[in-house]
Amino acid sequence: MKDPTGKGGIYVLTYADDPKKPVFVERITVEKWPEELDFHPLGLDIIPGVPGEPSTLFVVNHDRVATAVEKIEIDPETLRAGKRSASTLPRSNLTP
Amino acid sequence: MVLSSTPNFSIMRAFALLIALPVISSAFALPDPQSGVASTSPTRNITKLARLGVVVAFPVAVANYLYTYGRIAYNAFVSPSLPSGYFAYGDVDSSCTQIHMEGLKFCEDAKLWHTTDAEGRVIKRVIATCDRNRFACPTTHASPPPTNGSLLPAVTGTPLWYVSYTIHSKVMLSSSSKGPYEGPYWQRWHLRAYLCR
Numbered sequence: 001m002k003d004p005t006g007k008g009g010i011y012v013l014t015y016a017d018d019p020k021k022p023v024f025v026e027r028i029t030v031e032k033w034p035e036e037l038d039f040h041p042l043g044l045d046i047i048p049g050v051p052g053e054p055s056t057l058f059v060v061n062h063d064r065v066a067t068a069v070e071k072i073e074i075d076p077e078t079l080r081a082g083k084r085s086a087s088t089l090p091r092s093n094l095t096p
Numbered sequence: 097m098v099l100s101s102t103p104n105f106s107i108m109r110a111f112a113l114l115i116a117l118p119v120i121s122s123a124f125a126l127p128d129p130q131s132g133v134a135s136t137s138p139t140r141n142i143t144k145l146a147r148l149g150v151v152v153a154f155p156v157a158v159a160n161y162l163y164t165y166g167r168i169a170y171n172a173f174v175s176p177s178l179p180s181g182y183f184a185y186g187d188v189d190s191s192c193t194q195i196h197m198e199g200l201k202f203c204e205d206a207k208l209w210h211t212t213d214a215e216g217r218v219i220k221r222v223i224a225t226c227d228r229n230r231f232a233c234p235t236t237h238a239s240p241p242p243t244n245g246s247l248l249p250a251v252t253g254t255p256l257w258y259v260s261y262t263i264h265s266k267v268m269l270s271s272s273s274k275g276p277y278e279g280p281y282w283q284r285w286h287l288r289a290y291l292c293r
Contacts (some may be wrong), residue, residue, distance in 0.1 A: 043205045081236070
């Protein structure tokens with residue numbers, strides 16, 4: 001990698017069906033994300049929780065040394081996010 | 097969506113035939129080099145047929161090439177006037193709004209994220225992963241890539257990968273013959289920095 005230090009981000013666009021209403025764009029900050037840990041996100045999926053519960057976000061993160069699936073829980077009310085766990089895979093284990 | 101900036105395909109076919117037909121017709125009119133008239137001897141006929149085969153093969157090959165790759169060759173040398181974006185249900189310029197924000201570029205994936213608040217109102221969101229540093233850090237090309245993906249079973253018994261988070265408390269990767277679960281709020285969203293209604 002030429003310069004893996006810059007980190008990517010998770011962005012949330014809040015919209016309404018009425019096209020006249022504005023679209024709000026916010027960047028989610030994951031709390032307690034380790035400073036030394038890269039974040040280069042690719043594919044994602046999110047599971048909305050039941051009302052009052054956080055949603056669960058899964059993001060593929062291509063670290064400079066490995067690939068991981070980050071599991072992040074996001075509160076839909078406050079958009080506060082916390083990193084819960086990750087499954088890190090050496091690149092050599094990615095293929096069956 | 098029709099790409100109208102390329103020429104009509106029938107025009108390319110007619111152009112190929114315009115090249116091929118005169119050459120083929122001239123091959124049938126080969127005269128005897130000594131008498132100047134058509135010969136009827138078997139040897140002359142075989143030679144004539146061999147010439148005809150060579151003469152016909154080349155224009156047929158050229159015609160076939162133009163027929164097959166004509167549009168690609170056109171697009172390789174002529175820059176088409178493409179629209180700024182595609183939207184299946186309308187005009188991009190009138191139906192879509194481009195969203196600008198610092199860092200909102202080099203986005204890779206996005207999903208609809210619809211939730212319900214405590215008062216029962218549906219909050220409609222799109223969540224996206226973007227990496228403004230992706231130009232300096234092309235993750236998929238930066239290190240030796242894995243030999244193959246696993247969308248299709250390369251070896252019998254090792255099909256799709258999926259994430260299992262309900263069986264164990266931590267995230268793990270495993271393989272299964274079943275695809276990932278798809279819930280009612282999940283939809284694929286082709287990623288551009290547009291929001292269309």
